[in-house]
Amino acid sequence: MNTKFRILDAALTLFSEKGYHTVSVAEIADAVGIKAPSLYKHYKSKRDIFNGILSEMQVRYEKQTAALQMNGSNPTADAGIFSSVTEDSLIQMGIGLFTYFLHDDYVCRFRKMLTMEQFHDAELATLYTKQYADDPLSYQSQIFSMLSACGLFRTAYTDVMALHFYAPLYLLLTLCDREPEREQEALLLLEQHIKQFNLIYKKENTQ
Amino acid sequence: MNTKFRILDAALTLFSEKGYHTVSVAEIADAVGIKAPSLYKHYKSKRDIFNGILSEMQVRYEKQTAALQMNGSNPTADAGIFSSVTEDSLIQMGIGLFTYFLHDDYVCRFRKMLTMEQFHDAELATLYTKQYADDPLSYQSQIFSMLSACGLFRTAYTDVMALHFYAPLYLLLTLCDREPEREQEALLLLEQHIKQFNLIYKKENTQ
DNA sequence: AAAACAAGCTAATGAATATTAGCCTTTCGA
DNA sequence: TCGAAAGGCTAATATTCATTAGCTTGTTTT
Numbered sequence: 001m002n003t004k005f006r007i008l009d010a011a012l013t014l015f016s017e018k019g020y021h022t023v024s025v026a027e028i029a030d031a032v033g034i035k036a037p038s039l040y041k042h043y044k045s046k047r048d049i050f051n052g053i054l055s056e057m058q059v060r061y062e063k064q065t066a067a068l069q070m071n072g073s074n075p076t077a078d079a080g081i082f083s084s085v086t087e088d089s090l091i092q093m094g095i096g097l098f099t100y101f102l103h104d105d106y107v108c109r110f111r112k113m114l115t116m117e118q119f120h121d122a123e124l125a126t127l128y129t130k131q132y133a134d135d136p137l138s139y140q141s142q143i144f145s146m147l148s149a150c151g152l153f154r155t156a157y158t159d160v161m162a163l164h165f166y167a168p169l170y171l172l173l174t175l176c177d178r179e180p181e182r183e184q185e186a187l188l189l190l191e192q193h194i195k196q197f198n199l200i201y202k203k204e205n206t207q
Numbered sequence: 208m209n210t211k212f213r214i215l216d217a218a219l220t221l222f223s224e225k226g227y228h229t230v231s232v233a234e235i236a237d238a239v240g241i242k243a244p245s246l247y248k249h250y251k252s253k254r255d256i257f258n259g260i261l262s263e264m265q266v267r268y269e270k271q272t273a274a275l276q277m278n279g280s281n282p283t284a285d286a287g288i289f290s291s292v293t294e295d296s297l298i299q300m301g302i303g304l305f306t307y308f309l310h311d312d313y314v315c316r317f318r319k320m321l322t323m324e325q326f327h328d329a330e331l332a333t334l335y336t337k338q339y340a341d342d343p344l345s346y347q348s349q350i351f352s353m354l355s356a357c358g359l360f361r362t363a364y365t366d367v368m369a370l371h372f373y374a375p376l377y378l379l380l381t382l383c384d385r386e387p388e389r390e391q392e393a394l395l396l397l398e399q400h401i402k403q404f405n406l407i408y409k410k411e412n413t414q
Numbered sequence: 415a416a417a418a419c420a421a422g423c424t425a426a427t428g429a430a431t432a433t434t435a436g437c438c439t440t441t442c443g444a
Numbered sequence: 445t446c447g448a449a450a451g452g453c454t455a456a457t458a459t460t461c462a463t464t465a466g467c468t469t470g471t472t473t474t
Binding site for chain 2: 460461462463464465
Binding site: 016017018019021022112115116118119120125126128129133156157159160163164166167168170171174175177178179189192193196197200 | 336373384386400403404
């Protein structure tokens with residue numbers, strides 16, 4: 001029963017460390033504690049395991065984004081929530097997103113895997129862009145347009161604001177994926193970045 | 208003679224499209240127009256071809272950065288060059304860097320290859336970080352510290368300024384690597400980003 | 415001109431690897 | 445309790461692939 005899931009998990013770990021093609025089904029089986037042919041009782045091929053990981057991520061991702069997308073549906077209705085945006089809460093939002101992306105077990109392994117596989121398939125390419133560029137950017141953009149509407153932030157192109165806020169986070173994230181030992185340095189820079197961002201975009205009179 | 212180079216070139220193309228492990232030596236040979244065993248007259252193994260690509264890139268990269276690193280050596284001595292930094296020249300610098308990274312034949316294929324191989328080897332990881340994060344950031348940081356010193360730009364943490372300037376460029380670059388058809392959209396956003404950046408950091412009195 | 419070398423080829427080798435066949439044991443619903 | 449399904453195993457298969465051996469041919473060096 002849960003062997004099926006343990007296979008997925010072991011495969012994801014291996015794929016995220018060495019890439020799909022470099023990992024043999026024997027290795028996956030080994031990590032699970034069974035022999036290679038037994039895998040085929042659960043998945044009909046190696047590719048099928050990979051697809052299983054994709055579906056699993058699909059489910060988790062939709063759950064995660066649904067939780068964020070302001071369940072009240074109408075964005076401006078929730079504007080009150082933001083009546084007290086402080087520098088600290090902005091920092092917390094940034095650092096929170098960063099550490100979630102970097103340390104969530106599934107998210108982190110999945111991103112590394114997708115990084116390596118993105119050019120093998122147009123579908124994987126768009127999935128990557130959606131999860132790590134388009135969706136975060138449009139989410140941030142939405143938030144900043146609310147903050148502008150409330151008069152808390154300067155009015156500016158919210159697309160550009162979102163890019164200013166999120167792109168450094170993204171760059172530092174991919175850096176830490178490669179060199180985890182530089183996380184402290186990255187966090188420091190990220191915090192400085194957000195302070196600077198806050199200084200730039202927050203309206204003076206509401207300080 | 209130039210077969211040796213043609214092998215490197217064909218291999219880089221294939222590696223950048225499909226990743227090192229997915230490409231067979233037979234495929235590389237085919238692309239060059241010879242048979243697989245003939246490759247071994249020029250390189251002693253598949254890995255050796257890969258290493259050849261790395262060395263070739265090393266040479267090109269050093270040539271390229273040497274050309275940028277202000278051959279006059281002392282940065283502040285060249286401050287005069289920047290006496291007339293306009294919004295347009297800043298945009299040109301950004302767009303120029305972006306299109307160079309995106310369209311230079313060698314740079315572009317190499318980056319895609321490195322993107323796929325970065326987790327296979329700590330050395331490749333640091334190489335990636337150096338070329339697409341550390342070096343560009345410290346270069347931009349240097350420029351902004353000069354611009355600040357000249358009184359053209361606000362004084363601020365130049366590391367953060369560099370991050371603000373470069374990170375969006377990096378994000379859009381990786382996006383276009385995956386989805387080249389979105390280049391126009393990316394260029395537009397990049398231009399808006401730089402205009403906004405200029406507005407934020409340039410001293411009002413020098414407008 | 416002869417020897418040596420460069421650079422191509424075909425054929426062979428050997429290892430890795432995904433997948434299938436077929437067998438055995440345990441579990442469990444009828 | 446019996447039959448079948450679930451889930452494990454070993455052994456076999458077939459394919460792909462990097463690499464080597466050894467031959468040929470044209471060019472270069474002596």
